[in-house]
Amino acid sequence: MEQSVGSVDPKALLITVAPTGAETAKVDVPQLPTTLEELVRTAQECEAAGAAMIHVHIRDDDHRPTLDLARLTDTVQALREATDLVVQLSTGGSVHDPLEHRLRVLDAAPDSCSLTMGTTNFGDDVFSNPWPFVCELYQLSQEREVVPEFELFDLGQVAALERLLDTYGLPFGGRVHCDLVMGVPGGMPGTTDALVAAVAALPGQVTTWSATGIGRTTLPVALAALSKGGHLRVGMEDVLTISRGVPVESNRQLVERAVALGELAQRRPATTAEARALLGLALAEV
Numbered sequence: 303m304e305q306s307v308g309s310v311d312p313k314a315l316l317i318t319v320a321p322t323g324a325e326t327a328k329v330d331v332p333q334l335p336t337t338l339e340e341l342v343r344t345a346q347e348c349e350a351a352g353a354a355m356i357h358v359h360i361r362d363d364d365h366r367p368t369l370d371l372a373r374l375t376d377t378v379q380a381l382r383e384a385t386d387l388v389v390q391l392s393t394g395g396s397v398h399d400p401l402e403h404r405l406r407v408l409d410a411a412p413d414s415c416s417l418t419m420g421t422t423n424f425g426d427d428v429f430s431n432p433w434p435f436v437c438e439l440y441q442l443s444q445e446r447e448v449v450p451e452f453e454l455f456d457l458g459q460v461a462a463l464e465r466l467l468d469t470y471g472l473p474f475g476g477r478v479h480c481d482l483v484m485g486v487p488g489g490m491p492g493t494t495d496a497l498v499a500a501v502a503a504l505p506g507q508v509t510t511w512s513a514t515g516i517g518r519t520t521l522p523v524a525l526a527a528l529s530k531g532g533h534l535r536v537g538m539e540d541v542l543t544i545s546r547g548v549p550v551e552s553n554r555q556l557v558e559r560a561v562a563l564g565e566l567a568q569r570r571p572a573t574t575a576e577a578r579a580l581l582g583l584a585l586a587e588v
Contacts, residue, residue, distance in 0.1 A: 314572035316533035320357040323539030324396035328365035336361040351557040352571030355388035367396040374410035386574040390414035397427040417450040419459035423488025452480035455489035464505035475582025485519030492519020494526040528567040
């Protein structure tokens with residue numbers, strides 16, 4: 303699938319950083335950025351290292367996952383003031399958040415939002431994304447002019463993406479960007495074979511895609527994605543070790559490793575302006 307969009311250099315590699323997530327406890331991983339100050343500092347470091355988009359989960363004063371609208375809005379504003387990164391808010395929250403709270407995430411007016419294309423067994427939990435919710439969230443993103451990133455955890459969700467696009471048309475901005483989330487217990491495995499199958503099944507409307515490998519699948523998925531011309535999502539939401547038995551010290555490390563892998567594939571980090579053009583954002587400048 304062609305990865306170049308418009309005048310964006312096809313060698314440009316979109317690196318998204320997912321610094322926090324909703325699953326890891328601060329008490330277990332003190333270096334996890336959970337306060338607004340920590341998140342902004344992490345965003346600045348990762349932008350300097352080569353990231354162009356940040357996928358954001360937030361925490362409350364006790365470092366627990368929250369979808370508090372005021373906090374989300376303050377976070378979007380702070381990240382825009384401190385960086386040029388594309389700000390993408392998670393509409394997944396944690397697996398325990400009610401659907402109506404997840405819809406309200408768009409009230410914080412991010413550049414982009416995640417949009418998971420189906421329900422997934424998530425370890426011992428269930429990540430609920432029933433079809434009516436998916437459709438409502440997608441139409442809301444179109445109305446609010448927020449660019450979705452379609453999160454695909456299995457091949458059934460790849461097929462669901464085609465159904466959604468055929469029913470409701472293209473997203474705001476006209477581009478279709480998705481992320482293959484691989485290696486989640488309950489989703490597709492983080493293997494080259496699974497990635498090749500998923501990419502082959504992507505709808506024709508897809509203009510760009512990235513891949514995320516969870517835990518030990520991080521490197522195999524990254525290498526497979528680069529070999530297929532895809533983009534990368536990395537971060538402490540998805541992996542907590544930089545090598546076997548060695549904890550990640552900061553999200554910057556993971557971005558730097560993605561940049562190094564990209565260099566081996568003769569790809570360079572996309573600028574934030576290129577990322578905006580690639581994603582179809584209104585303020586794209588190339």
